Amino acid sequence: MNFLSLFVLIPILMMAGLAIARDMKQIRTVAVTFSTLQLGLAIYTAIKYMAERAAGNAEEMLFQASTIWYEPLNIHYAVGVDGISIVMLLLTAIIVFAGVFASWKIEPLSKEFFLWLTLLSIGVYGFFISIDLFTMFMFYEVALIPMYLLIGVWGSGKKNYSAMKLTLMLMGGSALLMLGILGIYYHSAPEGGALTMNILEIAHNNAIPHEWQYYLFPLTFVGFGILGAMFPFHTWSPDGHASAPTAVSMLHAGVLMKLGGYGCFRVAIYLMPFAAQELSWIFLILTGVSVVYGAFSACVQTDLKYINAYSSVSHCGLVLFAILMLNNTAMTGAVMQMLSHGLMTALFFALIGMIYGRTHTRDIREMGGLMQIMPFLSVCYVIAGLASLGLPGLSGFVAEMTIFVGSFQHTDTFHRVFTIVACCSIVITAVYILRVVGKLLYGAVQDEHHRQLTDATWWERLSAVTLIICVAAIGCLPGWISNLISNSLNAIVERLS
């Protein structure tokens, strides 16, 4: 058996373990053990991948394996990874690990919570390792459905509304995607050839007629774009994130939204390069708008999670924006931004969850001076904020700069002008981040009751520190990860030229 399947298998075993766990202690033991295993596996995969590459293995996807499971449509369970998937797998493993600690005291129904969370992670892992369109789509759906329950049952605020909205909008995206995938399937081979769902084979066949690409590209791009919070289909994100419990917000903003960007690479751009070039300008406008628009919206929000959700809209907009630049550097930046945004937004949501768990409010007008009360959490929040506004030495800077420099290398003036527009977001980001930091952490204590609150517990510290270390590591030593991504992107970029 291919070892990549362990990414799916370990969570399944974890579910089994959770199912027989009897009390909170056992549940935590199982969750920690298995999430550590996943993290180990992800690191092992990354190392093995780089060793293979160093050994001169030039295959597009490594560690491939394939088993047919539905003959009539030629659907395979096909797995394989390249640099982009490796990065995404690492991200997922880190966030799941941190998420477990962030939901140390989740109540009620802790067992069920972890079960659903694990199912969600199965979907995400499966999505990243699949190279068969249908299997990929299936895992995508597996990742979406638990979301509804996780928000609906363990959420806060208008959770029913949010859960319903999120699920329906994402399902709408899936519907477009399904159409797109079927369309691709029926044009996957030249006249008379065997139709296939395998991404690599489809790319190799290069048989999708140009006039069909005009339909299929928007379908798949918008389908994935909805998950990537593309303007104007982003409104599920603020409500959804605001209502979701901490670990779910982390996983959702951190990983699930990246499924969108990843899908855009793997399916929309990679399989339909012609339409990507022809139609990119439309989506470029949309994503460029969402970068600035999200940042402006974040400036006037008062709920911490809303601020962060709009900031995610802005940052994820940047991911799609960079993808559409269709050159290697910008796309590398896009993947790095996915990674960086995943980590720092997870950190944000974890910290917001921890603060909310203490103060029972997320309204920044009702809080203040938290630096004096919970210094650890506040310092972490400042670090997350600085990462978000692109401080050098933290991951946000590296990603954004790669995107901006890459985008600006585009030969078309229109693209360059739009890059400058997108650049403006870094100032606005600074405005809303500092607004929160100034209001929430600095200044005088607003509510005297808050003085009794305690600082982070060890598991919360562990969760936050893990993420901060990753953010700083990428920010300080971006070279290896940038090379890893950019080498894998060559295949995609080659198809574009």
Add this chain to the structure above:
Amino acid sequence: METPMIYYIVLSLVMFFAGVYGFITRKNMLMMLISIELMLNAVDINFAVFNRFLFPGQMEGMIFSIFAIAIAAAETAIAIAIIINIYRHISNIDADNLDDMKY
């Protein structure tokens, strides 16, 4: 066999649409049931007639009629049981009053 087939069919046609008319204009459920019986009967005649005139060597039509009659009997029995039950509950068997199961 001088009577042409079309005569029979027209006969059943009249019977059938008399049933249709009755079904949509009567309120009383028993009356509606009677209308249904009329329609069923018309259909039975058609089965038999087509069998007799178009496929004389076979008996599918006739057998179908037999089954239809049997099923009509079963259906009537159940329907009447239900009607009686409804009558017990609301002392009335007008179809207009029975819309609790809508939506």
Add this chain to the structure above:
Amino acid sequence: MEYTVFILALPLAMFLLLGLLDSKLKPRVAGILGTMGMTVCTALAYLTAYQFFTQPRNAEGVIPSQVPFNVEWLRFTEHLHIDLGIYLDPISVMMLVVITTVSLMVHIYSLGYMHGEKGFQRYYAFLSLFSMSMLGLVVATNIFQMYIFWELVGVSSFLLIGFYYTKPSAVAASKKAFIVTRFADLGFLIGILILSFFTKTFDFATLTANPTAIISESAGATFLGCSVASWALALIFMGGAGKSAMFPLHIWLPDAMEGPTPVSALIHAATMVVAGVYLVARLFPVYCVTPEVLDLITTVGAITALYAAIVACVQTDIKRVLAFSTISQIAFMIVALGVASDTNLHTGLGYMASMFHLFTHAMFKALLFLGAGAIIHAVHSNEMADMGGLRKYMPITHITFLIACLAIAGIPPFSGFFSKDEILTAVMEKSTFWGVWMTVVAGLTAFYMFRLYFRIFWWKDTDCSHHTPHEAPATMTLPLIFLALVTCVAGFIPFGELVSVNGEPYHIHLNWSVATTSIIVAVCAILLATWLYMKENKKPTAMANATRTLHTAAYRRFYIDEIYLFVTHKIIFGLISRPIAWFDRHIIDGTMDMFAHVTQWVSARIKGLQSGSIQAYVWILIVGTLLIATLTICYCL
């Protein structure tokens, strides 16, 4: 000279050490640790300077620049990559000396000044972070490395201004400083993008070796009537203007005085704020190919100089006066760079003058701020009204402050005289108009500095019954004395031999006509200040009343802050952000919700068909069947 890496690595290590061990260390230990680190750093910087300037010159008489350390940090494309390295040339070595010296003084001074403050370790950690970033900025081998450290100094400045984070004014000031400079940095970034797009490099050495590349590569592309090259360089200058507090991006600097005074001395007077000057100097050969941008630089600098000088004359908070004086002095350097039009020794005199002034100004301005710190330490107030007659209580501070004032006023033989004279000479040669303008500003400088001096040390004899001001402890006076000595002798350093526009040695000679004029102007201004402020009297008030409108306007800094407030709150928040947020909630989200509502509405309507009335169903059945039948008959038969 590989050891130069440690000049950066040491403060970084200190930052990590002090930052991570925050409350585990005793404050005293943290302070001494930080200071020792900085001492080693300073020693290394001096060693570097010594070795660098004493190395043999090449055939043209130029000291060859060196790159003792360079690693690729992040590769974008084939040509574009960010390196982290150390680039040593005269100006970067000069900056190393300035930064480490001032930083060391501030480290020592803070041991006394910040004694007993909450967050002492944090303070030293931030100081180390700042030193590291600033040093990294000046030794940058490429423009992107500079941008990286540029941002880092920005954030350390933010952290240090907001050091007293429970004070709302400090929080607001730190926010303002960060956002304004961030806005300027946006220009810088865009400038870098444009520049690198055409020249295909970030590297300073490559850029300056072939300065016309930007012109030739952009091939006459224009935008809004100006060439793209001009835009790129103007935008880069915008970044510099933001950091160096040039009008109209200066508004953050006076507010930044909310930070601890030593921080003001280090960051907001001596080092970080000259980063903009340094940036222009670094790219000077490139700027030379776009004279229109240099003109822009001159104009901006001149306006700023006059504006800040006027405002400084009426401020009552001593740190504010110093802040505006800083702005004005930096504007001098900027003007000097702007009037230098070419890379030969004569027309490029302004370059040398600017760097010279940067050097001397760093020393005496740090001295002024540290002296002000000692005064504030003693009287616990920033306001002139609470001071007066302090000369008796704080003799050391008094003398050193006076030396600094004389230096900044341009009185020989103090350092400021020499550098300012070079600047005025350079400006005069370029244009008489700006020359006169700058001389007037120099006079104003002398006036407001002595106004400050007299208001603090003379004016009246304070009533000290409840609290006697006392001289600062040795940790604070030692740096004062050291800096005062430097101020006295710095003017005699053969600066032009070491730093000049093309690296060839330049013999500084005083232009006596300019020098005499400026001395006369300065002395007149000092006399005026003496007449007005030596003894407590009503003349200043009377003058203020006579020019009420002007005085108020100057006191309120010509309402620039109000304009900014209006733009940010009313326009950005009120007219952009809020409408966008509303639009998002009600239009975009409303549309999405509308889909849901329409679905519900339609289903509520359709469910009426499921009425439960059998006869209605039959009706629909009949009508439907008839329709289908009719259609079939009409079309198929």
Add this chain to the structure above:
Amino acid sequence: MELLPLAQQAIFYLLAIVIVVCSILAVTTRRILRAATYLLFVLLSTAGIYFMLDYTFLGSVQIAVYAGGILVLFVFSILLTSKPGECTEEKSIKQRILGLVAAIAGAAVCAYALFTYKWPEIETQEIQSINDIGHALIGMDKFQYLLPFEAVSVLLLACIIGAIMIARKR
């Protein structure tokens, strides 16, 4: 049956008139018991039609099941659910006219289809005996219907039980 063609014709017309008149009366009369009676006439005449078609078995079933069984059920239920002499409520005249129009339109469409369709001419053949019908009902070969037959028997059983269950007093 060796009836004269004329007689056969005459009987057909007689039956036809009875069927047409009685079915229309059955759906228009306001007395429900009368409606049941008219239905009886219709059913019996239908049996007559079957006899005319030489389907004697079918005719017998028609009389036994319909006329004998179902109608008795009707009469019982009518007597249980209405008082003697009571007239059933009718819908408004408008609805009745609409119903009439619909019925006539339906009939017209069907009649049009019937009359325009070209029926194939088929030679008359010998009619199967009751024996054959019996074999067909309980045989298992092709064109034999044991399974439906058994299914119907189970259905009837279920109906009996179900009807009792539904109609019993609780």
